Amino acid sequence: MAPVVSPVPTSEDLPSSTVVGIIGGGIVGLTAALVLAERGIPVVVLEKGRLAGEQSSRNLGWIRKMGRSVADVPLACVADRLWAGLAARVGEDVGYRQAGIMYLARTQAEMDMHRGWLDSVRDLSLDSRLLTAPQVDMLVPHGQGTWAGGIYTPSDGRAEPTRAASAIARAATRHGAIIVEQCAVRTLSMEGGQVKGLVTERGEMRCEQVLLAGGLWSRRFLGNLGIGLPTLPLVCSALRTSPLDGMGEIAVGAPDFSFRKRLDGGYTITQRGALDAPLTLDHLRIGMRYLPTLRQQIGNLRIGIGREFVEDLMLARRWDKAAVSPFERVRVKDPAANAALVAEAMDNLVRAWPTFGNAAVAQSWAGTMDITPDSLPVIGAVTKMPGLTLASGFSGHGFGTSLAAGALAVDLLTGQAPIVEATPYRLDRFT
Known part of the structure; x- marks a missing residue:
């Protein structure tokens, strides 16, 4: 069962034009919309399903610098500062606690x-x-x-995924951003080799710039345009407990479990040493790029082939603007939690901290992450499509850096000095 996301009033109508169109209503796209709106730049966010319906609300809520790639630490440091000021910025408590x-x-x-x-x-x-x-x-x-x-x-911390993206969306709309749910973008409208708009299931919206922040769907969207983005899916299963006293505020990651306190007094728990790796056609196409990572992580992956392979095959990889797109056929990616992994996580944790034996499991869920070969996101211009900027491939680490990542994408899109050096995130590092 998916986590319940704080609701956000959104627009029923698709505007005919704007300056920046954002594809994807996850936390990175919504943060970018807030930054643009704060700078007085008209922006419209188009979400195929519901805001934060996928990984933005299903992640663990950790905000960390620890353990990140050295190249990614500067972005995480900027994100720390932005998280610390987010409650004042959006006028809501998003559960941010710098508890370690x-x-x-x-x-x-x-x-x-x-x-x-x-x-x-x-x-x-x-x-x-x-x-x-x-x-x-x-x-x-x-x-x-x-x-x-x-x-x-x-100085590392945590926040509530089911609150944060929604609070950012509400603040963005107060600053003038327009958000439209249940409106899938099928493709780009091009003129003279330049992006000029978005073709949606409801018609075309003209715009000067596009930010693609579509998470695990960005690869398929770009593939239809003849652009390669190497990402593969991994599925993380998690659970939350009823409120529990006596375990303090520090979030803990062990080799085979993790836990962090929630704003409601319960805990979010995972089997940190195991992720599901459902095989798809893309594993045959680009899997060789992942061999160095696979050699290091093979013991943590539960590799399998099943209905995910068939479901993936059934979704189109090429379509025209008049056709129903894959994004209309799957509004929200909602994988079932792996009951065995959830049980393992709880058993492993109780052996290490018996106090958790007093907590009842209130809910379990799963989320699909989009993993790049080097586990760094892609943030920057797509040179083959002038006017298109990408912010995807966050590899399960995106919630923590989302506030900085969204701001960096806007800086690059608008030609301003970037908040951090953007070279590590260029798409062309894979070519």
């Missing part, structure tokens, strides 16, 4: 991995530090796990 995140290690090999990452970011002035086993027990007491130690970043 801790990763645990069972073996010295895992500690060496954390030590290696810490060494790689020494010049970035982070507050991350290694922990001994007694320090782990002091920060998160009442545990019975046997740990070699851990790594801890006090």
Whole structure:
């Protein structure tokens, strides 16, 4: 069952024109809309289903610098500052708490991995530090796990995915942005090799610039235009518990479970060491690009072939503007939670912290992430399509950096100085 997203009043009508059209009503697209509206630039967001209906509301809510690629840390640092000011900016509590995140290690090999990452970011002035086993027990007491130690970043935090995107959307509309749900974009309208508008299921909307923030659907949208975006799906299953006292505020990630406190007093929990990898045709097309990552992560993947393969085959990869698009056939990607993984997560956690045995499972769900070969997103211009900017491929890390990513996309789209160096996110790094 999907998480319940805070509702947002949206427009019933498709405008005939605007300056910037945004494809996708997830948190990155909505953040970009807020930034544009704050700068006085007319913008329309078009969402094929419902706002934040997919990964933007199904992620774990972690806002972290720890463990990120070195190239991605500057964006995460800017995002920290933006998250800290978001409640005042949008006039709502989105659950942001700078309560810290801790990763645990069972073996010295895992500690060496954390030590290696810490060494790689020494010049970035982070507050991350290694922990001994007694320090782990002091920060998160009442545990019975046997740990070699851990790594801890006090300035990392969390927020509520079911609140954040909606609050950003409401603020964007107050600043003049227009948001239209249940309106799929089929393709781009081009004139003289330049983007001039969006062709939707309700007709055409003229615009000067387009931002594609379609998450896992961006690959298919671009493929219809003859542009390759290498992303593959991974599915994360999660659960939430009823309210539970006595476990503190720090979010914890162990090799085979994770937990973080929620605003409602319960906890969001996953089997951190296992993700579902449903095979699709794209695995045959671009899977070789993922071999270096696969060698490192193969033990964490539950690879299988089933109905996902058939469902993917049934969706068109080429269509014209008059045809019903795949985005109209699947309004919301809603995978079922893997009951075995959810049970594993809870069992593993209770063995380490028996207090969780007192919590009832209130809900479980799953979300599909779009993973790039290097696990970094693509943020920047699509040179083959002047007027088109891309912000997708966030590889399960996008919620935490979304506020900075949306702002960076707008900077690049409007020609302003970018908030961080954008070179690591260029699409052409894959070619």
